[in-house]
Amino acid sequence: MEQHRTVTATGGLCAKCGACTVACPVFQVTGREYHGGRGKLHLLARLDPHTASATYAEILSRCLLCGACEAVCPRGLKITDEIARARAQLSRRAGEHNFLRFLTRQALAHPGLAKGLGTLLRLAEKLPAESGLRLRLNLPAADAVTAKAPPTPGPVDPATPLLYFAGCFATHLQPEIALATASLCRKAGQPTPVAARGQGCCGLAAYAAGDLDTAKKLACRNLEAFAGSEAPILVSCASCLSHLTSYPALLADEPEWRDQAIAFVARLREFSTLLLAGLADQTTDRAPQPPASRQRVLYHDPCHLRFRLKITEAPRTLLGRFPQLQLVELPHGPQCCGHGGLFHLAHPTLSAEIRDRLLADFAATGAETVTTTCTGCLLQWQQGLAMTEHPSRVMHLALLLDTLLP
Ligand code: SF4
Ligand code: SF4
Missing domain, CATH: 3.40.50 (Rossmann fold)
Known part of the structure; x- marks a missing residue:
């Protein structure tokens, strides 16, 4: 009977109900049990990522970390955390970013991807050298020239009523989003949001690739950038916001950062929710x-x-x-x-x-x-x-x- 049980790394017990499988967008197109949350948990409970094969890594990579599986799981199992943790262990086994290398190899080997990848790389050329997204794509440093200059970042002043986390895209690739966000806030009777100087990539790309060390460094840099104020922080990118809210879990083993991360998350404001409060x-x-x-x-x-x-x-x-x-x-x-x-x-x-x-x-x-x-x-x-x-x-x-x- 024991071999039929799936127990997660944190002690959760899968009910094998299959709700997560049906909800998984990858399963919906492949029909493969091992691509859904239940199948991945089954593998994770039985194979050690430190010693598992390339096939195992490949299966783990077939996940968007979208959270659809967790949303329907009656046991509340943290499926994406389990997958991300296993990816990090794969990386450690190789001594470098094994999972990332796999991603890059797949991307570059696929001929049909040329157009989309080219577009992405052209966009990514505008990223600064320190951007986590640039690092994830293994891009060389390049001088960034954007169509419009993003709002000038400012120091975090305790009197500033609203701060702004723009993320890589609105900062470097489409600053019009940051400018429109500031304009909308003014029109909606909200203070003009100030982009805190020193902020950077949220770290989601690093986290998804299993590079937890980089993800933690990026998180700490953002915590420092927004320290010295209790003002709310407007975030105009949904994925950045989602990852920013995970900082307390990411830094759970870093006592000097954990409390700061919890306070930081309490200050985050989602774009449409904040605007709705002020817009007639x-x-x-x-x-x-x-x-x-x-x-x-x-x-x-x-x-x-x-x-x-x-x-x-x-x-x-x-x-x-x-x-x-x-x-x-x-x-x-x-x-x-x-x-x-x-x-x-x-x-x-x-x-x-x-x-x-x-x-x-x-x-x-x-x-x-x-x-x-x-x-x-x-x-x-x-x-x-x-x-x-x-x-x-x-x-x-x-x-x-x-x-x-x-
Ligand atoms: S997080 Fe991964 S396993 Fe879960 S539903 Fe999304 S793609 Fe499927
Ligand atoms: S929804 Fe939860 S309990 Fe049901 S099979 Fe998936 S992981 Fe297991």
Whole structure:
């Protein structure tokens, strides 16, 4: 009987109900039991990552760390933590970033990826040398020139009422998001957010690759950057926000940082939730518009926001306050886009299959615009719609709403 039990590293007991398997976007396209949460836990309980084979590492890599499995697990098992921990052990066995090497090799060996990878690398060329994302892609240092300068970071002054964590994308690749976020805050009666000087990559890419040492260093750097204030911290990227909230767990074994991490997380504010608090209902002082004249908009739920932070209503409520917009939904409900950070580089075919299921549903909505707050999702949507020559546009929520508010 013992061999049929699956006990996690932290002592949790899997009920083998299969709820996580059905919810897993990777399982949904491969149909392989070992790609779902239950299957991975089964392997983790039986094989030591320190001595396991390349096949085992490959199976572990087939996970977006999306959290869909955890959200439905009746036992509350921390499946993504188990997978991330095992990835870190694989890295340690090799003495360097084994898992990352695997990701990079897969990405570069796949001929069909050239266009998307080229786009990503061109974008990533703008990342500064210290960016965790640059390190994860093994890119050389390059002089960054952006179309627009991001807001100038400032020192953390205890009197500053609102601070800003921009993340790599809004800082270096599309500073328009940071500028629109600041503009929207002003229009919504919120203080202008100040980007704290010294902040950097949130560390999600390092964490997903099993490089916990780098993930911890990046976390500590951000804690230092935002120290000296108790002001709330606005985060405009859903994936960054999700990872920032994991700092206490990441630093649980670092007593000098743990309490600081807990206090830091209490100050984090999700983009749409913060704006909703200050933004008046734009529909109340305007005549209702007929549906035909409204812009049809799909809000895409980033998995990190939906499953980890359980924020799904605030963005929709926010969009619903704009009479120019008609919010539409996918016929089968929200779905993963298949990006998963480095997952789409390591497994381009799988990533595209997950994305194409989403795009097939999207076609039925008739939406002219897709909006979201996760930068990985934005890239995935942009690439998918471009490849299918779909005319819809993709915009970060800040950019969309800033164009609508006077
Ligand atoms: S985190 Fe997502 S991709 Fe990974 S096993 Fe769970 S549901 Fe599947
Ligand atoms: S949902 Fe939870 S209890 Fe059920 S099979 Fe998956 S991990 Fe096990």
